[in-house]
Amino acid sequence: MAGSRKVNSAAEAAREAKKLIAPIKNEIVSLLTMLVQTNSVAVPPLGNEAAAQKELTKVLKRYKLDVEMYDTAKILKVKDRYVRRDRNYEGRPNVVARVAGSGSGKSVLFSGHIDTVPPGPGVWKKSPWSGHVSGGKLYGRGAWDMKGGLVAQFGVLMALAKAKKRLGGDVIAESVVDEEWGGGGGTLAGRLRGDNADACVIPEGTNMSVVRATRGGHFFDIIARAGDPSAYFSKEEVVSPAVPMGRVLGWVDEWTKKRKKIKRGPTYKDFPDPAPVQVCALEANRIDPDVPLAVPLVAKLRVYFQFLPQENVEAVLREIRRSFDAFCRKDPFFKVYKPEWKDFYFPPLLGHELAADHPWTRCMAEAASAAVGRDVSVSAAEYPCDAFIVHKFYKTPTLLFGPEGAGAHNADEYVKVASVVKTAESLLAAALMWCG
Numbered sequence: 448m449a450g451s452r453k454v455n456s457a458a459e460a461a462r463e464a465k466k467l468i469a470p471i472k473n474e475i476v477s478l479l480t481m482l483v484q485t486n487s488v489a490v491p492p493l494g495n496e497a498a499a500q501k502e503l504t505k506v507l508k509r510y511k512l513d514v515e516m517y518d519t520a521k522i523l524k525v526k527d528r529y530v531r532r533d534r535n536y537e538g539r540p541n542v543v544a545r546v547a548g549s550g551s552g553k554s555v556l557f558s559g560h561i562d563t564v565p566p567g568p569g570v571w572k573k574s575p576w577s578g579h580v581s582g583g584k585l586y587g588r589g590a591w592d593m594k595g596g597l598v599a600q601f602g603v604l605m606a607l608a609k610a611k612k613r614l615g616g617d618v619i620a621e622s623v624v625d626e627e628w629g630g631g632g633g634t635l636a637g638r639l640r641g642d643n644a645d646a647c648v649i650p651e652g653t654n655m656s657v658v659r660a661t662r663g664g665h666f667f668d669i670i671a672r673a674g675d676p677s678a679y680f681s682k683e684e685v686v687s688p689a690v691p692m693g694r695v696l697g698w699v700d701e702w703t704k705k706r707k708k709i710k711r712g713p714t715y716k717d718f719p720d721p722a723p724v725q726v727c728a729l730e731a732n733r734i735d736p737d738v739p740l741a742v743p744l745v746a747k748l749r750v751y752f753q754f755l756p757q758e759n760v761e762a763v764l765r766e767i768r769r770s771f772d773a774f775c776r777k778d779p780f781f782k783v784y785k786p787e788w789k790d791f792y793f794p795p796l797l798g799h800e801l802a803a804d805h806p807w808t809r810c811m812a813e814a815a816s817a818a819v820g821r822d823v824s825v826s827a828a829e830y831p832c833d834a835f836i837v838h839k840f841y842k843t844p845t846l847l848f849g850p851e852g853a854g855a856h857n858a859d860e861y862v863k864v865a866s867v868v869k870t871a872e873s874l875l876a877a878a879l880m881w882c883g
């Protein structure tokens with residue numbers, strides 16, 4: 448292996464990265480096509496990631512990379528409250544590859560998730576697994592979230608292996624399972640296995656912005672039941688829980704207003720709504736031509752709260768819960784028919800934040816700006832992800848940086864192919880500067 452020669456500037460790192468990525472550009476695109484064409488949908492408690500992980504491993508082995516596919520189910524044996532014990536990790540392996548450094552520099556971890564959400568109810572112009580390219584955009588479920596960024600990060604290792612080049616510190620890339628739906632099991636498995644580094648990038652589709660903060664998030668359901676269904680059409684009328692649920696909507700609305708006014712801090716100061724509260728779903732009965740005149744026995748509401756990085760999420764959730772209990776005690780229906788509160792997962796997802804002037808933020812922003820050829824923005828994300836696991840629990844400064852695209856969790860998702868290559872160049876330039 449060729450030893451490393453220290454790069455002196457971001458411009459030099461970007462030039463070197465471009466040179467190293469050039470010979471594998473086509474292979475990055477064909478790996479992306481193949482991964483998008485391989486269904487890796489996960490819906491709790493299951494996930495179908497194994498086929499994609501096997502294909503990825505095969506490609507990495509061709510580069511004679513130090514690569515391992517390992518079982519994630521063992522996290523269920525670990526005492527960690529962030530292990531989602533209601534999920535099944537059997538047959539859902541993670542993949543990790545490494546270009547070992549000479550030992551003289553700092554290490555870096557690129558962490559991407561291979562699981563995707565299902566195609567969804569939206570109508571796709573072509574199959575969600577087509578991977579077809581049109582106008583420089585590669586289409587398919589997971590193209591942007593986040594197989595584009597995932598192949599870019601492995602592209603860094605493929606380029607180093609092809610050039611037989613090693614850096615001062617280790618360059619590690621992993622493909623993890625179970626990130627969607629508030630998972631994080633794959634990310635946690637990687638950390639518990641010890642694939643840790645001095646800095647981390649998660650190449651989610653950030654449209655070439657260096658994202659240094661993410662929000663926390665929590666989903667829960669309120670389930671209202673009308674009481675004894677056998678009373679239906681007997682002497683006593685069944686009281687529909689639909690109208691009381693309307694009052695719960697009022698309670699949610701109060702919280703929406705309250706959360707708009709929280710202390711937002713500098714990172715989220717320009718967001719129109721720093722900590723949104725959303726109603727994801729409301730269900731009572733459906734207007735059914737076959738059963739036209741039924742009263743609902745159950746009404747359900749799914750609520751989504753988001754949290755700022757500096758907030759104590761579990762304390763705020765306890766406050767929300769107390770306020771709901773107080774609301775129920777005063778409500779004529781809910782004080783009789785106690786509603787159920789059901790967390791979609793627990794513990795909640797936390798936010799994370801790395802300082803704008805942290806050396807890793809500066810390194811990634813300079814490297815990306817030089818590679819992309821313009822000043823890339825440094826920003827905060829409006830969504831939660833698994834970054835807090837690496838950043839907060841494993842004390843690894845963590846950023847998000849990835850390609851341009853659209854349609855995550857929607858129909859006609861795509862990633863811009865040229866931006867995937869630019870992401871690989873940016874990540875490699877950052878590694879050249881960071882790892883020495």
Ligand SMILES: [Zn+2]
Nearest residue numbers: 560592593651
């Ligand atoms: Zn994602």
